[in-house]
Amino acid sequence: MKTASFLFPKDKVAFIRSSSSMKEAMEQLEQHYYTALPIVDEAGKYVGTLSEGDLLWTLKNKPGVSFDNMDEIPVSTIKKHIRNECVSIDAYMEDMLAKAADQNFVPVVDDKQIFLGIIRRKDIIAYYMNNITD
Incomplete structure (x- = not known):
């Protein structure tokens, strides 16, 4: 079965732009109770995933970064783990x-790498559970 049937579309998914700040990313994670967010560039292409851990490691290990200046740190400069x-x-x-x-979600792209949405782990597991028990 094609993944398109299980797509959680981009307009319903919290994601961030690569130009977003660390503070914006943290606010998105908090607002949606996510542990990771897809990152999309200005052209709409999927470029990676930012996790809570990435933010915490940046706060801990990057000199000069604090809660007070997170709005000055672009997501694109944060090391992704x-x-x-x-x-x-x-x-x-x-x-x-x-x-x-290995992933909470699987990003889905078109043939030009444009981000279309995600397939959630719970939907993948449900698909396999239905097929194993049928």
């Missing part, structure tokens, strides 16, 4: 299980 691999909108759900083991 995870890489959620993206898949094409034409990918098959049968190929998602390995990704779900």
